[in-house]
Amino acid sequence: MEAIEVSHLVKQFGTLTAINDISFSVAAGETFGFLGPNGAGKTTTIRMLTGISPPTSGTATIFGHDIVRETVAARQSMGIVSETSNVYTDLTGWQNMMLAAQLYRIGRSERDRNATELLKRFELYERRDTKAHGYSKGMRRRLTIAMGLVNSPRLLFLDEPTSGLDVESNLIIREMISDLIKEGVTVFLTTHNIEEANILCERVAIIDKGHIAAIDAPERLKKTIQSVQSVEVAFLDGTSPERLDELRLLPMVNGARKEGDKFKLFTENPTEVIEGVMAYAQTHHTRVISITTLGPSLEDVFVKLTGLQRGGGISAID
Amino acid sequence: MPSISLSGIEDRLSRELVAAWAIAKKDVLIYYLRPGVIVGGVLFPLFMFLAFTAGKLATPVALVPGLIGITTLFSASSIEPVSVPIERRMATFDRLLAAPVSLNALVLGESLSGLLYSLLIAVVVFVAALIILMTPITNIFLIVLGILFSSLCFATLGTLFAAYPTENPGDIISMVNVVRFPLIFISGVFIPIATLPAVAQMIAYVSPLTYANDLIQGGYNGKMTFHPIVDVAMLIVFIVIFQLIANYLYKRFSD
Numbered sequence: 001m002e003a004i005e006v007s008h009l010v011k012q013f014g015t016l017t018a019i020n021d022i023s024f025s026v027a028a029g030e031t032f033g034f035l036g037p038n039g040a041g042k043t044t045t046i047r048m049l050t051g052i053s054p055p056t057s058g059t060a061t062i063f064g065h066d067i068v069r070e071t072v073a074a075r076q077s078m079g080i081v082s083e084t085s086n087v088y089t090d091l092t093g094w095q096n097m098m099l100a101a102q103l104y105r106i107g108r109s110e111r112d113r114n115a116t117e118l119l120k121r122f123e124l125y126e127r128r129d130t131k132a133h134g135y136s137k138g139m140r141r142r143l144t145i146a147m148g149l150v151n152s153p154r155l156l157f158l159d160e161p162t163s164g165l166d167v168e169s170n171l172i173i174r175e176m177i178s179d180l181i182k183e184g185v186t187v188f189l190t191t192h193n194i195e196e197a198n199i200l201c202e203r204v205a206i207i208d209k210g211h212i213a214a215i216d217a218p219e220r221l222k223k224t225i226q227s228v229q230s231v232e233v234a235f236l237d238g239t240s241p242e243r244l245d246e247l248r249l250l251p252m253v254n255g256a257r258k259e260g261d262k263f264k265l266f267t268e269n270p271t272e273v274i275e276g277v278m279a280y281a282q283t284h285h286t287r288v289i290s291i292t293t294l295g296p297s298l299e300d301v302f303v304k305l306t307g308l309q310r311g312g313g314i315s316a317i318d
Numbered sequence: 319m320p321s322i323s324l325s326g327i328e329d330r331l332s333r334e335l336v337a338a339w340a341i342a343k344k345d346v347l348i349y350y351l352r353p354g355v356i357v358g359g360v361l362f363p364l365f366m367f368l369a370f371t372a373g374k375l376a377t378p379v380a381l382v383p384g385l386i387g388i389t390t391l392f393s394a395s396s397i398e399p400v401s402v403p404i405e406r407r408m409a410t411f412d413r414l415l416a417a418p419v420s421l422n423a424l425v426l427g428e429s430l431s432g433l434l435y436s437l438l439i440a441v442v443v444f445v446a447a448l449i450i451l452m453t454p455i456t457n458i459f460l461i462v463l464g465i466l467f468s469s470l471c472f473a474t475l476g477t478l479f480a481a482y483p484t485e486n487p488g489d490i491i492s493m494v495n496v497v498r499f500p501l502i503f504i505s506g507v508f509i510p511i512a513t514l515p516a517v518a519q520m521i522a523y524v525s526p527l528t529y530a531n532d533l534i535q536g537g538y539n540g541k542m543t544f545h546p547i548v549d550v551a552m553l554i555v556f557i558v559i560f561q562l563i564a565n566y567l568y569k570r571f572s573d
């Protein structure tokens with residue numbers, strides 16, 4: 001049985017169509033990514049799939065239970081981690097876990113066992129008796145995820161789990177997601193972080209303005225745009241804006257942008273671009289310290305499918 | 319679909335009650351000592367009492383039953399108008415909305431915390447009056463019934479108003495006050511219903527405070543307008559109506 005089955009789902013807020021007729025399914029045990037810029041409709045989709053917000057039209061089932069007609073049964077097997085770390089800041093970490101468990105009617109001994117195990121796993125156990133008020137942003141995020149797992153869900157919804165977090169929390173969370181995947185838990189993850197989707201997800205849906213632009217495995221999505229390859233080059237004397245403009249004018253270069261201490265040049269013909277870059281270095285009295293050819297990244301797929309420009313709310317590195 | 323068996327219903331009911339209790343407990347831990355709750359729920363009725371006493375409108379002993387009625391009204395309906403908007407702001411409300419229980423359990427859980435708060439305050443007022451003013455009592459059972467049912471009734475009323483989708487408690491508190499203040503004057507608490515103008519008398523019949531006050535007055539001084547069964551039945555009717563409306567509103571505003 002499919003873990004999630006969505007058919008022609010639509011959500012309107014007044015005159016705004018936030019989700020416009022999307023359909024997809026997620027197999028049990030699969031890790032499915034919803035990748036899109038801010039405002040694409042990721043959270044709205046999760047709110048419909050978890051029965052918080054009623055769809056305008058269309059249907060969604062969770063392990064065969066219709067989310068509108070059999071809401072309670074559908075929710076029994078799911079864990080929800082919302083976009084904001086919605087913990088009770090006036091309660092301790094432990095009290096937060098207990099409340100989350102009781103909402104699922106988990107008996108005392110199982111509750112204590114799960115809470116202890118999860119708090120340890122998320123490195124919060126030592127601070128379990130402190131009010132969440134005093135927790136850092138990363139700790140609150142981890143507590144939110146621990147609360148989402150307290151009922152040992154078969155399906156976990158994660159709405160931008162690592163967005164804007166410190167490196168340590170990020171690592172703990174990514175590791176936890178990998179563990180869950182190994183344990184066979186179905187994960188539905190939204191992100192605007194392409195690398196995260198690329199690393200964690202078996203399949204990715206690219207969503208933009210309430211439409212699904214493509215659904216496939218990350219590698220296959222990349223293959224669909226084999227024509228977009230790129231050459232990454234770093235010069236000895238850095239990355240000035242003038243240089244970017246000059247590189248754009250080299251033959252066979254379709255586009256260029258600065259990436260950290262490097263330039264990324266898009267092309268259908270990497271060999272010719274490399275030759276061009278070397279010649280450029282010579283005439284401009286500088287040296288190339290590194291040069292690499294790259295296949296299309298998931299980001300390139302994304303940009304191509306959504307027509308989105310860089311800086312439009314999507315990020316490759318957070 | 320779950321089969322309709324007795325154990326299935328029992329299982330479902332126990333889920334709902336465990337969740338409702340968890341929701342109530344969290345309110346107890348977080349909101350009972352909030353300044354907004356204390357001012358609206360405890361200090362206001364106290365000032366009211368002092369004002370009436372100072373104005374020599376009645377003897378303190380004669381005011382006690384009315385004071386208890388007003389106290390339950392204000393304290394029971396003081397938690398949810400504060401807690402729900404704050405939880406909407408903190409997005410913790412989504413947790414409750416996404417729990418595997420019905421909205422009825424959510425509404426009941428929220429009201430339960432108002433009920434317990436009101437019982438706590440009413441007991442304090444009752445005992446204080448007994449010790450300080452040595453208020454005579456005719457039938458304590460009627461007082462208990464009055465406090466219990468009116469507390470649940472007004473707590474559910476507070477939960478109902480709290481359904482209005484705002485992140486600012488002030489918005490809801492002012493709406494609740496539009497209802498709470500007039501009730502004091504048309505429910506026979508300090509002014510007997512019989513002496514009210516005809517229109518006000520009509521309104522008195524659709525005020526739950528009228529029936530709560532009738533029970534409590536009866537318990538203290540034996541003077542009642544209705545039969546106790548009528549009072550209790552009316553309060554139960556109000557509780558059910560408020561619960562249903564609240565349920566509808568939370569569903570409606572859950573986008």
Ligand SMILES: Nc1ncnc2c1ncn2[C@@H]1O[C@H](COP(=O)(O)OP(=O)(O)O)[C@@H](O)[C@H]1O
Pocket residue numbers: 013016018036037038039040041042043044045573
């Ligand atoms: N409750 C709401 N009322 C009105 N518009 C909303 C509401 N929730 C979301 N939207 C709109 O729907 C669109 C999708 O939002 P959202 O699902 O939050 O995007 P994402 O999670 O992908 O960033 C946005 O344009 C947003 O402004």
Ligand SMILES: [Mg+2]
Pocket residue numbers: 039042043044083159
């Ligand atoms: Mg979002």
